[in-house]
Amino acid sequence: MANYYIPANYLIKNICDVEIIEAPFITTQTIELGNKYSPEFVCTPFKYTLGTMIECLDKGANMLLQFGGGCRYGYYSELQEQILKDLGYKFELVNLITAGKINIKKIYKIIKKIDKNFKVSKGLYYLYITVNMIKYMDKIDDYIRQNIGFEVEKNSFNNLLKEMLEKFKTVNNPIQLYILYKIYFKKFKKIKINKPKNCLKVGIIGELYTLMEPFSNYFLEKELASFNIEIKRFTNVNYLLFDNKKIVNKALKKSKKYMKYKMCADSSTNVYWAKYLGINKYDGIIHIKSSFCTPEIGVMPILDKIANDYNIPIIYFSFDANTSEVGIKTRLEAFYDMLEMRRK
Amino acid sequence: MNCYLGVDIGSISTKGVIIDENNNIITSAYIWTEGNPVNAVKNLIEILKKDLNSKYIVKGIGTTGSARKLIGLLLNANIVKNEIMAHAVGTLALYPDVKTILEIGGQDSKIILLNNGIITDYAMNTLCAAGTGSFLSSQAKRLNINIEDFGSLALKSTNPVKIAARCTVFAESDLIHKAQVGYKKEDIVAGLCKSIVLNYLNNVGKGKKIKSPVIFQGGVSKNIGVLKYFKEILNTDVIVDPNSHLMGALGIAILAKKNKTNNIYDLNIKNIDFLTKANECKGCSNNCEILKIYKDDKLIDIWGNRCDRYIKN
Amino acid sequence: MKIGIPKALYYYYFFDKWRYFFEELNIELISTNTDKKILEFGNKYANSEMCLSLKIFLGHIAYLKDKCDYILIPKIDNFGLNEQMCSNFSSLYDLVNNLFDVKILTYEINHQKKKNEKKGLFSIGLQLGFTKKQLKKAYQIACLKYHKQLKRDMMINFNKLESTKKKILIVAHSYNIHDDYIGKTIIKNLEKYNFEIIYSDLFNAKNLSHYLSLNLYWKYCKESLGAIVLCKEKVDGIIFITTFPCGLDSLVNELVMRKIQLPYLNLIIDDLDALAGIETRIESFADIIEQN
Numbered sequence: 014m015a016n017y018y019i020p021a022n023y024l025i026k027n028i029c030d031v032e033i034i035e036a037p038f039i040t041t042q043t044i045e046l047g048n049k050y051s052p053e054f055v056c057t058p059f060k061y062t063l064g065t066m067i068e069c070l071d072k073g074a075n076m077l078l079q080f081g082g083g084c085r086y087g088y089y090s091e092l093q094e095q096i097l098k099d100l101g102y103k104f105e106l107v108n109l110i111t112a113g114k115i116n117i118k119k120i121y122k123i124i125k126k127i128d129k130n131f132k133v134s135k136g137l138y139y140l141y142i143t144v145n146m147i148k149y150m151d152k153i154d155d156y157i158r159q160n161i162g163f164e165v166e167k168n169s170f171n172n173l174l175k176e177m178l179e180k181f182k183t184v185n186n187p188i189q190l191y192i193l194y195k196i197y198f199k200k201f202k203k204i205k206i207n208k209p210k211n212c213l214k215v216g217i218i219g220e221l222y223t224l225m226e227p228f229s230n231y232f233l234e235k236e237l238a239s240f241n242i243e244i245k246r247f248t249n250v251n252y253l254l255f256d257n258k259k260i261v262n263k264a265l266k267k268s269k270k271y272m273k274y275k276m277c278a279d280s281s282t283n284v285y286w287a288k289y290l291g292i293n294k295y296d297g298i299i300h301i302k303s304s305f306c307t308p309e310i311g312v313m314p315i316l317d318k319i320a321n322d323y324n325i326p327i328i329y330f331s332f333d334a335n336t337s338e339v340g341i342k343t344r345l346e347a348f349y350d351m352l353e354m355r356r357k
Numbered sequence: 358m359n360c361y362l363g364v365d366i367g368s369i370s371t372k373g374v375i376i377d378e379n380n381n382i383i384t385s386a387y388i389w390t391e392g393n394p395v396n397a398v399k400n401l402i403e404i405l406k407k408d409l410n411s412k413y414i415v416k417g418i419g420t421t422g423s424a425r426k427l428i429g430l431l432l433n434a435n436i437v438k439n440e441i442m443a444h445a446v447g448t449l450a451l452y453p454d455v456k457t458i459l460e461i462g463g464q465d466s467k468i469i470l471l472n473n474g475i476i477t478d479y480a481m482n483t484l485c486a487a488g489t490g491s492f493l494s495s496q497a498k499r500l501n502i503n504i505e506d507f508g509s510l511a512l513k514s515t516n517p518v519k520i521a522a523r524c525t526v527f528a529e530s531d532l533i534h535k536a537q538v539g540y541k542k543e544d545i546v547a548g549l550c551k552s553i554v555l556n557y558l559n560n561v562g563k564g565k566k567i568k569s570p571v572i573f574q575g576g577v578s579k580n581i582g583v584l585k586y587f588k589e590i591l592n593t594d595v596i597v598d599p600n601s602h603l604m605g606a607l608g609i610a611i612l613a614k615k616n617k618t619n620n621i622y623d624l625n626i627k628n629i630d631f632l633t634k635a636n637e638c639k640g641c642s643n644n645c646e647i648l649k650i651y652k653d654d655k656l657i658d659i660w661g662n663r664c665d666r667y668i669k670n
Numbered sequence: 671m672k673i674g675i676p677k678a679l680y681y682y683y684f685f686d687k688w689r690y691f692f693e694e695l696n697i698e699l700i701s702t703n704t705d706k707k708i709l710e711f712g713n714k715y716a717n718s719e720m721c722l723s724l725k726i727f728l729g730h731i732a733y734l735k736d737k738c739d740y741i742l743i744p745k746i747d748n749f750g751l752n753e754q755m756c757s758n759f760s761s762l763y764d765l766v767n768n769l770f771d772v773k774i775l776t777y778e779i780n781h782q783k784k785k786n787e788k789k790g791l792f793s794i795g796l797q798l799g800f801t802k803k804q805l806k807k808a809y810q811i812a813c814l815k816y817h818k819q820l821k822r823d824m825m826i827n828f829n830k831l832e833s834t835k836k837k838i839l840i841v842a843h844s845y846n847i848h849d850d851y852i853g854k855t856i857i858k859n860l861e862k863y864n865f866e867i868i869y870s871d872l873f874n875a876k877n878l879s880h881y882l883s884l885n886l887y888w889k890y891c892k893e894s895l896g897a898i899v900l901c902k903e904k905v906d907g908i909i910f911i912t913t914f915p916c917g918l919d920s921l922v923n924e925l926v927m928r929k930i931q932l933p934y935l936n937l938i939i940d941d942l943d944a945l946a947g948i949e950t951r952i953e954s955f956a957d958i959i960e961q962n
Binding site: 038040041042314317321326328339340343344347348350351354355357 | 475
Binding site for chain 3: 519559
C-alpha cells in the first residue's frame with residue numbers, strides 16, 4: 014500500500030536473511046488478473062491483493078506475507094490460498110494476524126524457520142525503528158496532503174519525498190532516523206507554496222484500503238490537489254496499528270448522539286470524523302470505499318444525518334475494478350464547483 | 358452586437374445554443390452525435406450559423422457534456438465545465454426559484470438540489486446504467502415498441518407490473534419472465550416506467566429532500582409515462598420545460614458570457630482538420646492509452662497518461 | 671405493553687427464547703411476515719448497496735414503528751474470539767436509531783467482554799420495572815422450553831439424513847432459509863420434487879467446520895460448514911442461498927464450492943421479483959439429482 018512497503022521491507026531485511034521480492038506497483042494488469050480469478054461480489058481489495066500475489070509468484074516468490082484483520086480482510090488469505098493453489102502455484106502463505114490479533118508466537122516460529130540465527134533483541138530493535146519510521150512518514154504525509162495542492166513548482170513535494178524515503182532505507186539507528194526526519198521536515202516546510210488563507214478544505218474518510226492505496230481510488234487526492242483544495246485524511250498506518258483503540262473510544266464518547274455501540278472495522282471512527290469535519294467547518298466530506306464494503310455501507314445513513322445536521326455536503330464514491338475514471342472526474346469536478354458556489 | 362455560444366455534447370445527442378447579452382436564445386440546434394463528436398459539432402455550428410445575423414459577433418464559447426474537453430480544444434472555448442454546473446445554471450436562468458432538478462439522461466442520471474440559486478447538494482448514479490435512457494431504449498427494442506410511443510402506451514395501463522430494476526441484468530431477466538408469463542404489454546411498459554422512478558429515488562435521490570418547484574430534464578423527461586409516476590410518487594407537480602434538452606447548452610453559454618475576455622471567436626471550423634491519435638504507452642504494465650490531439654497536423658494536447666513519463670519522451 | 675420484533679436477521683436465532691421469556695412477563699410481542707409491502711418499505715429506507723436481508727430488516731422496522739411501544743434490537747458483536755458476527759449485526763441499533771424516530775430496547779452480546787444474553791435480558795427487564803426474582807423465573811422457564819423445542823427440531827432434521835429419498839442440504843443463514851419471501855419461496859418450489867430437505871442451521875456441528883476451513887471466524891458460517899462436513903456423505907446435493915451482496919458468503923461459499931465434490935446450486939437472490947428465473951434453475955438442478 015502506497016509507500017508503506019518501505020518500512021515493511023526494511024524490517025524484514027534487517028532481522029533475517031531472506032531475499033525480498035518487492036510487490037510491484039499496482040497497475041491495470043494487476044487488476045485484470047485479480048478480477049479474473051476473484052468471486053463476483055467480493056470487495057475490491059481482495060481482487061487487488063490477489064492480482065499482486067499472482068504477480069509476485071510469477072516473479073519467483075515462494076512465501077507470501079499478508080497482514081489482514083477486521084471485517085472480511087481476516088479471511089482473505091484462506092480463500093486466496095485456495096484460488097492460487099487451484100491455479101497450480103506452489104508457495105506458503107502466512108497471515109500474520111488471526112482474529113484481529115497479531116499472532117506473535119506464529120511470527121516468531123516463522124522467522125526461526127527462515128533464519129536460524131534470529132535474535133529477539135535484534136528483532137525488537139529494528140521493530141522499534143520501523144514503528145518510528147511509520148510514525149514520521151505519516152506526519153510528513155499529513156503535511157504534504159495539506160499543502161501539495163498549492164506548490165509553486167510542480168512535483169517539488171513528491172521529489173523531496175522520494176529523496177527522503179531513499180535515505181530512510183539506509184538508516185541503522187533510531188537517532189539517525191530522527192535527525193533525518195527533522196531535517197526533511199524543515200525542507201518540506203521550505204518548499205514554496207502559494208496558499209490563500211481561506212482555501213477550500215475537504216476531509217476524506219471511508220474504508221482504509223481504498224483510502225491508502227492511491228491506485229484503488231484513482232489518485233483521488235492528486236485530483237483534489239489539482240483543484241487547490243486542502244485535504245485532511247485521518248486514516249493512516251499509524252492510526253491502524255497504534256492509535257486505533259484510543260481513537261475508537263474517543264469517537265464513542267464524542268459522538269454519543271449518533272452512536273451508542275462500537276461498530277465493525279472503521280465505521281465508528283468515520284462517524285466521529287464526519288462530525289469533526291462538520292464542527293470544524295470544513296467545506297465538504299468525501300467518503301470513499303470499495304464496492305460491497307459492508308461495514309461502510311452500514312453507516313452511510315448515519316453519515317447522511319450528520320451531513321444534514323451540520324449542513325456540510327457529503328459525496329460517496331464506490332470504487333470497483335470496473336469504475337470509469339471519467340465518471341469519477343466529472344463527479345469530483347462538480348463537487349468542487351458546488352463547494353465554490355456555496356462559499357459565495 | 359455580442360453573442361455567446363454554448364455547446365453540450367452528450368453520448369447520444371449534441372445541442373447548441375447562441376444567446377445574446379440578456380440570456381435570450383437567438384438560435385438553437387439539436388442533432389445526433391452518432392459516435393463522432395467532432396463531426397457532430399461541425400454540423401451543429403453550420404446549422405447555427407445559418408440563423409445568425411451577421412451583426413452578431415461571438416464573444417464567448419463554452420462546452421459541456423461528456424466530450425467537453427475535446428470540443429473545448431476544437432472550438433478554443435473560454436470555458437469548459439461539467440454538465441451538472443451547466444444544467445443548474447441553465448435551469449436557473451428560466452426558473453430562478455427552482456429547488457430540485459431531476460435529470461435522467463442516456464448514460465447517467467443525477468439530482469441537483471438548489472437554494473436561492475445556489476447548488477447545495479447533488480448526486481449522480483453510482484451503480485450502472487440501470488434506470489437510464491439507454492436501458493429504456495434497449496428494453497423498448499426488446500418489447501418491439503417504438504421508444505417514442507413508450508410513454509403513451511404506459512399511460513394506458515391501470516395495473517403496472519412490478520419489475521426489479523436495481524440492476525440491468527436482474528431487470529432484464531425479470532422483464533423477460535413477465536413477458537413470457539403473459540402480462541399485457543402496456544402493464545409491463547408502465548411497470549418499467551414506474552420502476553425507473555422508484556430506482557431513481559431509491560438510488561440517486563436517496564436521503565435528498567426533494568422540494569418543489571421540481572424540474573425534470575434529460576432525454577427520459579420526454580417520456581410521459583415516467584413523468585406521470587414521478588408526479589404520483591413525489592405527490593407534487595413536476596415541470597418539464599419544452600426546451601429542457603437545451604438547458605445544458607444554455608447554462609454553458611451563460612457561463613461563457615460571465616467568463617468573457619476581449620477575444621472574438623471565429624465559427625469557421627468546417628475545414629479545420631481535427632484528429633485524435635491513440636497509442637499505448639509501453640512505459641510500464643499500466644499500458645495507459647495515450648490520446649494525442651492534433652489540430653491541422655499540429656499536436657495541441659496529450660491525455661490519458663497516469664504518470665509524467667510519456668510527456669518527457 | 672407491546673414490544674416489536676422485526677422478523678429478520680437476529681429474529682431467527684433468538685425469537686423462540688424471547689417468546690417464552692416475554693410470555694412469562696405478560697408482554698405481547700409483535701412481528702409480521704416478510705411480504706412485498708415490507709420490501710417496499712425496506713427499499714425506501716435502505717441504502718441501495720445494502721444486502722437484501724438488511725433491507726428486509728429495515729422494512730420490518732418501518733412496519734413496526736407505530737404499532738408497538740418498543741422495538742428490541744440487540745447489538746451482537748461476537749460469541750467469543752472465533753465466533754464473530756457479520757458487521758451489520760453490530761451496527762443495527764445505531765442505524766435504526768438514526769433513521770427512525772422509535773423507542774428501542776437494546777443490549778449487547780459480546781462474550782469477549784463478558785456481555786451475554788442473560789445479562790442483557792435482565793437489564794431490559796429491570797428497565798421495564800420487573801423484579802430480579804420475576805426475571806430469573808421467566809428466564810429459567812424460557813431456557814427450558816426453548817431447549818426442548820430446539821432439541822426436537824434438531825432431531826427431526828437429523829433423522830431426515832436416514833431417509834430413503836434423495837436428500838438435499840440447504841446451506842444459508844437462518845434469516846434467509848426461513849424468511850417467508852426468500853427461503854420459503856425456494857423451498858416451496860423444491861417441494862414439487864420428491865426430495866428430503868435438510869437445513870444447515872439445525873445441526874450442532876460447528877466444531878466440524880475446520881475440516882473445510884481452518885481460519886473461519888464467523889459463528890453462523892461455522893455452523894453451516896459444520897453441517898456440510900457432517901452431511902456430505904449422506905446427501906445428494908447442496909443448494910446455497912445467498913442474498914446479494916452478502917460479504918461473508920462471497921468468500922466462504924466460494925471456498926466451499928472449490929472443495930466439495932457434491933453437485934450444488936448457488937442461488938443469489940437480489941430484488942425478490944427476480945425470483946422468476948429461479949424456478950428454472952431449481953428444475954434443472956432437480957433433474958441432475960434425479961439422474962445421479
